[in-house]
Amino acid sequence: MLASASPFVPPAPVPRTKPPSRFEIIRTVMRNPLELWGEPSFRLKWMKTKFFNERTLIANHPGLVRHVLVDNAQNYRMATIRQLILRPILRDGLLTAEGETWKRSRKAMAPVFTPRHARGFAEQMLAQSQAFKDRYVAAVDSNSGTGDVRDIAVDMTELTFDILSATLFSGHVAGSEEEFAGDIERLLSTMGQVDPMDLLKAPRWIPRIRRMFGQKVLDKFRAIVKQTMDDRQKMMRDEPDAVPEDFLTLLIRLHHPAGLTLDEIEDNIITFIGAGHETTARALGWTLYCLANSPADREKVEAEIDEVIAREPDPVKWLDQMPWTRAVFEEAMRLYPPAPSINRAAITDDSWQDEKGETVTIEAGTTVLVMPWTLHRHTLLWDRPEAFIPSRFLPENRGSIDRYQYLPFGVGPRICIGATFALQEAVIALGALLSEFRFDCVAETKPWPVQKLTTQPEGGLPMRVSRRQGNASR
Template identity: 65%
Template sequence: MDTAPAPFRPPAPTPRTSPPSMLEMIRIIYRNPLELWGEPSYNQPWILVNGVGGPLIVANDPGLIRHVLIDNVKNYKLATVRQKVLRPILRDGLLTAEGEVWRRSRKAMAPVFTPRHIFGFAAPMLRRAELFAERYDDVDGVVDIAQDMTLLTFDILAETLFSNEIAAEPGSFGHEIERLFETMGRVDPLDILRAPDWLPRFTHIRGRRTMAFFRKIVSDTADMRIARMRKTPDDVPEDFLTLLLRAEGKDGLTRQEVEDNIITFIGAGHETTARALGWTIYCLAEAPWEREPIEAEIDAVLKAEPDPVKWLDRMPLTRAAFEEAMRLYPPAPSINREPIEPETYKTLKIPRGAQVLVMPWVVHRHRKLWDDPNAFLPSRFHPGNREKIDRFQYLPFGAGPRVCIGASFAMQEAVIALAVLMSRFRFDPVAATKPWPVQKLTTQPQGGLPMRVTRR
């Protein structure tokens, strides 16, 4: 008799069965855009509606997604509303820059994220994860895994890309990044209505102090490294920070662009991995039948293979759980584009200036693309199954020329962190573990992820 338990279905908004009023839609978009999507969004290849700010297309069909992000990418720019949210924070960082500025930045950063460099980060990733895990040795109770993963990924980022020379304390950083996303990381109602830029945004006013805090961190971090490069030019780490600063100059990046990219990686770069790690640990805690074989896999690999470079390939079950958590809770839940010229895809007419939304949140839960889409089933990503997934139905890191430059970095970091934590500890839900996914810049667990930590 088959006694396999029913799969765990983690919390998510129930699809709407009727469209919201305009006032309600603005309120939902500000509070939590994940609650906006209705039944058609999870069943149709695309949706075309007349939104508040003009035509709106929700693209779910993998062929249409490929068309927008790759085949006809030259006809698409970053969407206006998206830029109004992100540019005040990141300015000309890699996520928000366009045209020649984006090309210069991408070229300057590419050497850091080659396979050789990524493999070289494995040992410091392991070292930071092991040091971080020590804090649980004396824990006898509940911790907030969401907050802890923010601190862990900050530690890893600081050591690998900045050689521990970020001018910020991890504790204050974690608090301020949460405040930043709570204020400036949300869509302002005036942006939805496409109000003129001279009208002040309430969200931006609330976030000015936090934004100044991050800009000071960035400026101080760059100044510290420049001083070191001048004082001891032969004793400077060849890390992300050094490469960016060396790219500054007449034919490279401006000082402002350097700082914008530093804040992009300190802020948004680590936050996505932190959220994905937290959701993975949560889903496994609620599905112990999925956790047990992963613990066995981790134990076997750590016993036989000390080199963390090889763990990603040697731990397919661990990797699959992380990928499935990113399917259910995509770190970046929306990809927004805007056509420069009108065009047609099959029977869909795409007018100039339309908002084209590729929503990983929706695509990853689409009923025509996935079996039992709301269930946590890591087996989807096991070897033999992973290869059957269309490249454009699973988009945790985006796709096309603007695919996340740090995807390989994040995957290696995640598997190493999970291996270290899960080899030593078990994380279990408590009565207060009732997260609700909320879209800000990332998919965040409202209420945190309080969990009980015990020694294995």
């Protein structure tokens, strides 16, 4: 038995029992694509359907997922709709680049994102988390011990931005950091959503009304990134001994004939900001929300954090020594995957056969959807898939989870290059915050998962932040 008989079941759309009409598809995709999927998507190994007369395969069998994303990945390009949404923002960043551009960029950047480099940023992650915790101390103590009600979704966005700024830029951002953080939020809220023209696969030169409002902030955002890069290059020329060894410096050093162009470095910085900052922030918010509704798991996490911090001050070691803390974060990413869909399109005809001899054919041009949203909640793959059961991710239980049924960071050649960084960041942030505070739901805490670029809590996450009993002087 992995958990108590009545684990917390967090909110999620109820799978549809009948296919939506064409109008319902458009309306649902524009409002919240997570509400589109029907009951068969959560119980069948795969299913074929049509989406605006386009052949679509939903892949839920781990072996089929492996075939598409790993074993025969060269036969699958990025799906058109996905690129229409993301390329205007990210251009040739790792998430959207294809072909030789992607291969060259991935090869050049792989040494930058090694576990060794991630470990090198652990102290900065802890320092930023501690500084953020101090702000909580001031807010909570000013309320005479009753706690402070805050939107945790906003707070986690601010915390992960602080960590990103410290590790990516060493805090050296052209202009105001507050303005920069606000521009990130406006950029993602205006540019990262499906437009009706995307569904119709209209050419890129046809304006997307929804995104036109975001173009101005995108231009401003890119100008800030470019100026920050220019400032750093000048420092590298004029004051080499003062140059910080952060990600910006490491990336700029990749600017050479066999490496990256300055435009590609700019595209990837923007990709890291969007992918690394936003996804980790959302996952942290959902983790704190789920823990608030699962007191037994919260107590285990608190006890673990207290024990580890008391004997091990080095945050580099926390990821390995805090299995419960890591497990609650991974379970939150299962239920609310930061990237809820992975879209590919078949270049040539293909087929795959499962262990029972059943064959699925994949015609050229077919869109293949590997959706962590359905995969992570699939009835054939998970025990009580709708429930928050962190113990399934403890080391002794992980062997029952197939590598290709849990994809918070993707898989295969295009797996998230910053996965180790994100996991380390999350455990350090949770360790710092939960060593001092408890996060509890209030009457207004009624989040609803909505897919934009990430799985976001519509209505935010208003929660009461209070000192843990006996920790007022910690």
